[in-house]
Amino acid sequence: MGHSCNKLAVLAVAAGVSLAPPVSAWAESPPPKFDPKDMVPLVHGPNWVDLDGDGNKDLVVKSRYSAPNPSPHSFSVYSFTIFTDEDIGVGNQGIHWYVVSFPDLAPPVGRLELTTNQGMYCLTRDIRLVVRHQEGTPSATMIVQAERKIAGSYGDPETVTFTTYRLEKGSPKSPNEFAFVRVSRKNSKSRYCSVTEAFQKELGLSNPDIESDPETQFR
Numbered sequence: 001m002g003h004s005c006n007k008l009a010v011l012a013v014a015a016g017v018s019l020a021p022p023v024s025a026w027a028e029s030p031p032p033k034f035d036p037k038d039m040v041p042l043v044h045g046p047n048w049v050d051l052d053g054d055g056n057k058d059l060v061v062k063s064r065y066s067a068p069n070p071s072p073h074s075f076s077v078y079s080f081t082i083f084t085d086e087d088i089g090v091g092n093q094g095i096h097w098y099v100v101s102f103p104d105l106a107p108p109v110g111r112l113e114l115t116t117n118q119g120m121y122c123l124t125r126d127i128r129l130v131v132r133h134q135e136g137t138p139s140a141t142m143i144v145q146a147e148r149k150i151a152g153s154y155g156d157p158e159t160v161t162f163t164t165y166r167l168e169k170g171s172p173k174s175p176n177e178f179a180f181v182r183v184s185r186k187n188s189k190s191r192y193c194s195v196t197e198a199f200q201k202e203l204g205l206s207n208p209d210i211e212s213d214p215e216t217q218f219r
Helices: 002-014 023-028 195-203
Strands: 045-049 058-065 075-083 097-099 123-134 137-148 158-169 178-192
Touching (some): 123 195, 137 178, 158 195
Antiparallel strands (some): 045 058, 058 075, 075 097, 123 137
């Protein structure tokens, strides 16, 4: 039995399959700690990055919704797509690009994108993409979303909630083959106007697309 389990583990690692613990175990564990060097910069346009560790470049697109002038409430949209050589499911033969869903948001199908939120001077919701590597190969891919409460105005500092999602293949929480599953949630120690500052001060994760930040645009 021991030899069979070891052989299975070797085959799974060779195939780039995550041997992560069950989602329930992640949900009960403390929030992951992030190394700033593992953050993948996401800028407006196509971002090519191996998300699932199979050696193929996957696609993250960050695009912009432009609110009518003079509204300061434009926002950005993130969508995540996996490239795979596998034939997945019935009726998908020859299809190689698959959307990654967020089953914890709008279940059971899940949300198919994440969006930012902002006011005149403060970004109140944004994300960071973190890809950990083991021996040069992606071993864990996570998204951290920071969202600030809007209790009064967009400019009033409030607590920020950090929610972490981990990329899973064949998760029991999602009918979709590829999904970012929620694994932890925590609140910031301080209050902030912008989640950009919260990311930097509490997680050490900078803003790789600072030109789109309202703090830069409206100076």
